[in-house]
Amino acid sequence: MLSLNKVSKRFGGLPALDKVSFSVKKGTITALIGPNGAGKSTLINCITGVIPPDDGEILFGDRQKKNIAGLEPHVIARQGIARTFQNLRILPTMSVLDNILCGLTVQASSSFTGAMLRLPSLRSRERLFRLRALEMLDRFGLSGRADWPISVLPYGDRKKVEMARAFVSEPDLVLLDEPVAGLNQEETGRIAVLLKQMRQAGFTMLLVEHDMELVMRISDHVVVLDSGRCIARSTPQEVRTNPLVLEAYLGTTGRAA
Numbered sequence: 660m661l662s663l664n665k666v667s668k669r670f671g672g673l674p675a676l677d678k679v680s681f682s683v684k685k686g687t688i689t690a691l692i693g694p695n696g697a698g699k700s701t702l703i704n705c706i707t708g709v710i711p712p713d714d715g716e717i718l719f720g721d722r723q724k725k726n727i728a729g730l731e732p733h734v735i736a737r738q739g740i741a742r743t744f745q746n747l748r749i750l751p752t753m754s755v756l757d758n759i760l761c762g763l764t765v766q767a768s769s770s771f772t773g774a775m776l777r778l779p780s781l782r783s784r785e786r787l788f789r790l791r792a793l794e795m796l797d798r799f800g801l802s803g804r805a806d807w808p809i810s811v812l813p814y815g816d817r818k819k820v821e822m823a824r825a826f827v828s829e830p831d832l833v834l835l836d837e838p839v840a841g842l843n844q845e846e847t848g849r850i851a852v853l854l855k856q857m858r859q860a861g862f863t864m865l866l867v868e869h870d871m872e873l874v875m876r877i878s879d880h881v882v883v884l885d886s887g888r889c890i891a892r893s894t895p896q897e898v899r900t901n902p903l904v905l906e907a908y909l910g911t912t913g914r915a916a
C-alpha cells in the first residue's frame with residue numbers, strides 16, 4: 660500500500676531522515692517507533708505532504724503505485740490517506756456528528772465518498788453521508804453522543820472522534836499520530852480493541868506511538884527510527900530483542916541492561 664524508498668530530509672544541514680526505506684502492507688498495522696528526535700513526525704509530515712522530502716520516493720496505492728513525494732497535503736489526502744494529530748484537530752464548538760461529517764467532505768474523492776458524490780440528488784447524498792457517519796460513531800461507541808458539542812466530551816472520547824473522522828471516508832491508509840497519548844490504561848485498552856477491529860474490517864494503518872505495550876499488542880510490523888535512520892523493520896517480537904533497538908532506547912546494549 661505504501662513504500663518508502665530512501666526518503667531523506669535535512670534541516671539546516673542536519674539529517675532528520677537519512678535514506679529511510681520500508682513498506683506498509685495492505686490490511687496491516689505498522690508501528691513507527693523511535694526515541695525522541697528520531698524523525699517520526701518528520702516522516703509523517705513527509706508522507707502527508709506537510710513538508711516535502713529532499714530526496715527519495717513515497718510510493719502509494721493499492722494496485723498502481725504513484726510517487727506522492729512533494730505533493731500538496733490536500734492532493735495526498737484525496738489519494739486516500741487520512742490522519743489524526745498528536746494535538747487534536749477537531750472543531751470544539753461543532754457537534755460530534757458534524758465533526759465526523761467533515762471527514763467525509765475533506766476526503767471527498769476517496770473511493771467511498773467518490774461513489775457517494777455521484778449520487779443524483781443532494782438529499783440522498785446527505786442522507787447517506789449522515790448514515791455513514793452514524794455507523795462510524797457506532798463502531799467507536801459514540802452513537803449516543805452524536806449531537807453533543809465536542810467541548811463537553813472527556814478527552815478519551817475526543818480522541819475517538821478524531822479517529823472516527825479519519826476512518827469514515829474509508830481511506831486506503833490511516834496515519835495515527837500517538838492515538839493513546841494522555842489516555843489511562845483502561846482507555847488505551849479500548850483503543851487497542853477498536854484499532855484491531857478496524858484492521859479486521861480491512862483498514863491499513865501506520866501508527867506513531869510511544870506506548871510500547873500498545874505497539875507490541877496490536878502491530879503486525881514495527882519500523883524503528885533512530886537519528887533519522889531506519890535501524891529495524893520486523894515483527895514486534897523480533898524488535899523487542901533487537902540489540903540495535905535496545906541500544907537506541909537504552910544507551911548501550913550490555914551496559915544498559
Ligand SMILES: Nc1ncnc2c1ncn2[C@@H]1O[C@H](COP(=O)(O)OP(=O)(O)OP(=O)(O)O)[C@@H](O)[C@H]1O
Pocket residue numbers: 670671674675693694695696697698699700701702
Ligand atoms: N522544522 C524543523 N526545523 C529544524 N529542525 C527540525 C524541524 N522539525 C524537526 N527537526 C529536527 O529533526 C529531528 C527529528 O525530529 P522529529 O520531530 O521528526 O522527531 P520525533 O521522532 O517525531 O520526536 P518526538 O518523539 O519527540 O516527537 C530532530 O533533531 C528535530 O530537532
